[in-house]
Amino acid sequence: MFYWIFSFQHPLSVADSSLGNDQAKQMSQQVVTGLGYLPVQDSYADFRVRNEMLENVQRSGPVKEVYTDSEIRTNYPVFYWQIEHASEPEEWLQEMANYSEDLKEYQVFLSEKGEFLGFNNEDSIFPSRPFETEILELLFDGINHHLNDLRADAELFEQFQFRFVREPADHFEKIEFDPLSSNILDQRGAEKIAKYHLEKSGWRSESFEVESTELISINQVDAARVEFQKQVGAIDRTVTLTVDVLPTGSLVGMIFTDPGPPDTAAVGNNYRLGILAVVALLFILWLLILLYIRIKLRLIDTKLAVLVAVLAGFAFPALLFLNIFHQILYSFGTLAFSDLAPQIVGFGIIAALTSIVYFVITAIGDSLTREYWSEKLRTFDLIRIGHIYNRPVGLVIIRSVAFSFIIAGLWALTLYILPDSYIKVNQTFVSGQTLLPSVYSLMFTFFIFLGLTQIVFLVGISKISSYTKNPIVIGVIVAVIFMLITADTISVGPELSSMVLSALAGFALGLIFVKYDFLTTFLSLFLYGIHLLSSPGWVMSSSPDASIFYAVIALLVVFLAIGVTGVFRGKPINELPKYVPDYITEMARDERIKQELQIARTVQQSFLPSKTPEFPGLDIAAICIPAYETGGDYYDFININGGKIAVTIGDVSGKGIQAAFYMTFIKGILHALCAEQDSTVNVLAITNTLFRINAQNNTFISMIFGILDPENATFKFSRAGHNPLLYYNSESEKIEEFIPDGIGVGMTGEDLFRKHLSESTIKMKPGDIIVLFTDGIVEATSADDAFYGEERFYKMIKNNKNLPAAKIIKKLMDDLKNFGQSSSQHDDMTILIIKKE
Numbered sequence: 158m159f160y161w162i163f164s165f166q167h168p169l170s171v172a173d174s175s176l177g178n179d180q181a182k183q184m185s186q187q188v189v190t191g192l193g194y195l196p197v198q199d200s201y202a203d204f205r206v207r208n209e210m211l212e213n214v215q216r217s218g219p220v221k222e223v224y225t226d227s228e229i230r231t232n233y234p235v236f237y238w239q240i241e242h243a244s245e246p247e248e249w250l251q252e253m254a255n256y257s258e259d260l261k262e263y264q265v266f267l268s269e270k271g272e273f274l275g276f277n278n279e280d281s282i283f284p285s286r287p288f289e290t291e292i293l294e295l296l297f298d299g300i301n302h303h304l305n306d307l308r309a310d311a312e313l314f315e316q317f318q319f320r321f322v323r324e325p326a327d328h329f330e331k332i333e334f335d336p337l338s339s340n341i342l343d344q345r346g347a348e349k350i351a352k353y354h355l356e357k358s359g360w361r362s363e364s365f366e367v368e369s370t371e372l373i374s375i376n377q378v379d380a381a382r383v384e385f386q387k388q389v390g391a392i393d394r395t396v397t398l399t400v401d402v403l404p405t406g407s408l409v410g411m412i413f414t415d416p417g418p419p420d421t422a423a424v425g426n427n428y429r430l431g432i433l434a435v436v437a438l439l440f441i442l443w444l445l446i447l448l449y450i451r452i453k454l455r456l457i458d459t460k461l462a463v464l465v466a467v468l469a470g471f472a473f474p475a476l477l478f479l480n481i482f483h484q485i486l487y488s489f490g491t492l493a494f495s496d497l498a499p500q501i502v503g504f505g506i507i508a509a510l511t512s513i514v515y516f517v518i519t520a521i522g523d524s525l526t527r528e529y530w531s532e533k534l535r536t537f538d539l540i541r542i543g544h545i546y547n548r549p550v551g552l553v554i555i556r557s558v559a560f561s562f563i564i565a566g567l568w569a570l571t572l573y574i575l576p577d578s579y580i581k582v583n584q585t586f587v588s589g590q591t592l593l594p595s596v597y598s599l600m601f602t603f604f605i606f607l608g609l610t611q612i613v614f615l616v617g618i619s620k621i622s623s624y625t626k627n628p629i630v631i632g633v634i635v636a637v638i639f640m641l642i643t644a645d646t647i648s649v650g651p652e653l654s655s656m657v658l659s660a661l662a663g664f665a666l667g668l669i670f671v672k673y674d675f676l677t678t679f680l681s682l683f684l685y686g687i688h689l690l691s692s693p694g695w696v697m698s699s700s701p702d703a704s705i706f707y708a709v710i711a712l713l714v715v716f717l718a719i720g721v722t723g724v725f726r727g728k729p730i731n732e733l734p735k736y737v738p739d740y741i742t743e744m745a746r747d748e749r750i751k752q753e754l755q756i757a758r759t760v761q762q763s764f765l766p767s768k769t770p771e772f773p774g775l776d777i778a779a780i781c782i783p784a785y786e787t788g789g790d791y792y793d794f795i796n797i798n799g800g801k802i803a804v805t806i807g808d809v810s811g812k813g814i815q816a817a818f819y820m821t822f823i824k825g826i827l828h829a830l831c832a833e834q835d836s837t838v839n840v841l842a843i844t845n846t847l848f849r850i851n852a853q854n855n856t857f858i859s860m861i862f863g864i865l866d867p868e869n870a871t872f873k874f875s876r877a878g879h880n881p882l883l884y885y886n887s888e889s890e891k892i893e894e895f896i897p898d899g900i901g902v903g904m905t906g907e908d909l910f911r912k913h914l915s916e917s918t919i920k921m922k923p924g925d926i927i928v929l930f931t932d933g934i935v936e937a938t939s940a941d942d943a944f945y946g947e948e949r950f951y952k953m954i955k956n957n958k959n960l961p962a963a964k965i966i967k968k969l970m971d972d973l974k975n976f977g978q979s980s981s982q983h984d985d986m987t988i989l990i991i992k993k994e
Contacts, residue, residue: 176238176271177699178202184271185240191357192276192408193284194244194263201241201487203589204701206582210415211235212650214392215579232361233389233396234274234413238267241487244282266413272359276411278401281375287313289406292353296346296406297334306336315339317404319347319379321372342404344370347381351400354408355385364388365398379404433641444616448517451524458527458738461541462520465607470512472604474504479591486592518608522615526675527738530622533614537676538736549730551723553677554716560677561684564665568658568689578654586693588701595708602686610679613638614670632667639663680716687712770794770802772867778962779989780970782933782982789816789858790931790985793824795831800868803831803840806929806989807860807902808879815856822851823858823902837862837875837916841902845877845910848903857903861929870993872927873918877902877910880932883951885958887924892951895919921993926962928954933984937973940980945973962990 176184181202189195214235230236243262261282266275287309293300307313320341329345342350348367355362365385373382385398394415401410451457481500526534536549544550572578587594617638618631625631640660649655662685670678687709694706769777779792789809794802805827809816826847830840841862848858861882863874874882878901881894897915904910919927930950937945953972957965966988973986 176267176269181238181240181267181271184267185238185242185265188265188267188273189242193286193289194242194282195285200243203239203241203585205237205239205585205589207235207237208582208584210394211582212579213394213415215650216577229389229391231268231359232364232387233392233394233415234268236269237274238269238271240265240267244285268359270359273357274359274411275398275413276408278410281409283376283378283403283409284407285309287403287405287407288317289353292350292406295353296332296342296349297340298331300334303334303336313405314378314403318342319372319381319404321347321370321381340404344381346404347402348383350402350404350406351381351383351385353406354400354402354411355398358411360398361387368397373401375401375403375409380409436641444517444521447521451521455740455743456524456528457520458523458740459520460739461523462516465519466512466516469515469604469608470508472600473511474508476591476597476601477504477507479593479597483590483592515608518611518616522611522619523738526615526619527741529619530626533619533670533674535730535735536674539733540676542734542736544728544733545719546723547727547729547733548724549733550676551720551725551727553674554680554720555724556673557677557680557684558713558716558720560665560669560681561688564662564681564685565688567661567665568685571658571661572649572654575654575657577651579650581648581650582693586701587705594702595704598690598705599687599708599712602690603683606683606686607679610675610682614666614675614678618667618670626671628668628671631671632664635667635670636660636664639666684713684716765792766794770796772802774870774994775865775867776962776992776994777990778966779987780966781985781987782970783985784812784933784982789820790933790987791820791823792929792987792989793827795828797831797835797864800866802865802867803827803862804865804872804874804929804989804991805860805862806879806931806987807858808931808933808985808987809858810856810901812985819848819852819856819858823848823860827862835864837864837873838911838914841875841877841899841914842907842911845902845905846907849906852903857901859901865991870921871918872921872991873916875899875914875916877914878904880930880935882919883926883928883930883954884919885926885928885954887922887926887958890955892954921991923993924958925993926954926958926965927991929989931985931987933982933986934969934973934988936984937977937986938980938983939977942980945976949976962992965990965992 179202181204182200185200185202210233214233241262241264245261261280263280263282264277265273266277268274288307290304293304307316316336316339318339318341321344325344329349332340332342332346334340347370352362355365364387366387368384368386370381370383373380380401380403383400383402385400387396387398388394389396397414397416399410399412399414400408402408448457523534536553539545539547539550572580587598591597613635618635621631621634637660639662640656642659649658662682666678666682669681691702691706691709694700694702694704694709700706765781766779769779771777777794781790781792783790789812791805791807791809793805795805797803807820807823809819809823823844826844827840830843834840834843841860844860844862858877859879860877861874861879862877863872865872874895874897876882876895876897876899878899881896884893884895885891886893895917897917898913899915900910900913902910921927935945935947935950939945949972950969953969954965957968960968969988
């Protein structure tokens with residue numbers, strides 16, 4: 158159905174290039190020789206489409222009806238051969254002003270059957286035989302006696318010249334040839350020469366009429382430009398033929414065109430492109446912001462993104478290389494390294510840009526889809542982990558092949574139904590632009606549609622799916638997107654028809670994505686695209702692009718073989734592994750660790766006193782703020798016999814879980830010892846021994862352990878390498894530092910530890926304050942890395958000495974918060990205050 162409709166509608170289906178490449182070259186060689194030009198031995202033939210004429214003929218009526226007429230095709234040559242030639246100028250031409258010695262290139266145009274149609278001479282080459290004997294005999298009486306005396310040199314163009322008068326005669330009359338002076342031709346003479354060459358060509362010259370004649374200059378030599386026109390009545394079109402001739406009768410140019418009607422849709426199309434450019438810029442900015450956020454949150458699968466980016470980064474420069482190498486092989490002259498250097502730099506830039514683009518869209522598309530609609534990546538994940546021959550992937554491939562034909566058939570049927578629609582075809586076939594045309598076409602289509610489907614479906618639709626997953630709504634959204642970007646492979650006119658066809662394909666793909674998954678959508682779009690892309694290879698006989706069509710057929714056969722094998726021999730979905738990106742595994746692990754740390758924090762906080770003890774005449778308060786979820790700071794109150802209470806504060810070396818573990822270990826030791834010991838020295842010495850047995854090397858604890866006697870208001874304590882005990886003396890209104898000897902717990906053996914350990918006693922009076930703290934207080938830092946310091950700490954205690962213990966701590970914590978508001982907490986902070994009321 159699709160092929161029948163498309164073949165009927167497609168204008169290439171009426172083209173029949175019966176000539177081969179070599180035959181076209183040979184016929185062109187004969188034409189060039191007949192015109193007096195001497196080509197180099199090498200030449201290049203390319204079968205082409207004159208696209209502006211093709212669009213004009215399609216606007217005139219049904220192509221199949223009007224263009225199958227061989228008479229019309231002869232008078233209106235949409236399909237033609239272009240043969241590239243090059244020539245080195247003769248010595249006498251090199252003597253002329255502004256005529257360089259460089260190799261000159263020109264093109265000869267032949268009809269499908271090999272008839273001479275035109276001559277494109279942009280380099281203004283003069284023929285090596287600069288005069289045409291036959292036409293000169295028709296122009297001048299008596300010249301036949303002097304033809305042997307005519308020489309090919311610069312003086313020849315002084316002997317024959319054009320001079321146009323305002324009112325030429327109605328008909329041309331021969332001029333008597335004068336061998337000693339200039340022989341002047343007027344407009345009628347120029348038209349006579351042009352008509353002569355027209356009759357020698359493959360055009361039906363009898364229907365051409367002269368539209369205008371003007372005098373021009375070529376290489377500072379008088380020349381004439383004669384414009385002919387003729388009406389092709391069956392299709393209501395006008396062919397314009399512009400012929401440039403020399404007064405010596407030589408042809409130096411013949412170009413055929415059909416200007417056609419003005420493109421009224423161009424202005425509207427420019428507005429659409431402008432809007433798309435703005436939308437694309439905003440979309441790119443949004444993508445970059447989204448990429449930054451998702452990388453920061455570690456929600457990007459970099460493995461997949463890097464893989465796609467690398468493949469795309471190699472693919473597009475490779476495609477460009479095929480184009481450029483094709484030009485090198487089929488161009489004239491020598492190639493220097495300096496010519497390749499800019500191309501190599503260009504390859505690098507293109508590789509970098511395409512890699513960045515595909516990295517961004519792949520990373521964001523995969524991340525968004527896994528967050529909002531992860532089941533759409535199930536079969537795609539099977540492919541990326543190497544599971545190709547299985548039932549899910551097999552069904553996807555078979556469905557995709559079927560969907561591609563359905564969409565392409567609907568596309569062709571709609572094109573056939575839409576009024577005034579026509580197909581825009583590139584001027585050259587793919588085989589005339591690049592090496593390995595089948596590889597080029599498949600690779601180009603694959604990566605273009607891979608990027609398109611990722612942007613539209615994985616980025617756009619996946620984000621929209623967080624609001625709605627209604628298939629009709631999503632189908633309409635995709636249709637609008639495709640309509641705006643005109644995503645059809647082969648361009649269609651007018652603009653409205655192109656947008657309708659694009660919207661149709663987009664709506665169908667939107668429904669496929671909702672019903673199935675991303676892989677089905679991508680493969681359907683890719684195969685649909687290559688159906689249309691390969692059309693020049695199968696809608697015309699002897700097509701230069703036939704290899705593309707054969708490659709597409711081979712690809713479809715391979716796809717169906719893989720699909721059928723997977724369906725009948727592959728594993729079902731429940732026996733296949735699920736792919737989980739590394740970042741999701743890491744997120745799950747981090748979340749688990751976070752939960753475990755929160756539990757550890759809760760447990761550790763439960764080990765700290767839930768409330769401070771209350772005694773008449775004493776005000777006690779304490780606080781511990783870990784830098785992380787768990788910490789190594791520790792304070793405790795332990796009831797002992799005789800109404801006394803043990804007070805301790807400690808700081809385990811290190812931070813986090815390990816420090817919290819040792820803090821818990823110390824707590825257990827102290828609670829056990831306080832029931833048997835009343836000497837602070839003994840408690841710390843035994844604690845040191847037990848800790849060294851069980852703890853790792855290089856781990857230690859600084860501590861102050863004391864016993865508070867509420868009845869006598871005394872506090873005796875020992876210090877094991879901890880910060881000084883601060884004592885505010887209310888009588889002297891000064892803060893005293895108590896730093897008795899002591900080594901950190903775990904740093905040395907029992908003998909040395911006891912040797913350097915002592916016990917001190919403080920007798921408290923009303924208004925006196927004892928402060929125990931860890932170094933996280935004085936070593937807190939600000940944004941500019943300044944320490945909070947002892948001086949500021951001591952000042953805060955003195956300034957708030959009249960407040961209750963809890964409020965002193967509150968004031969201190971507020972001041973620490975203000976001091977380090979722009980910096981993070983690096984160490985645990987613990988403070989314990991005993992105030993005598």
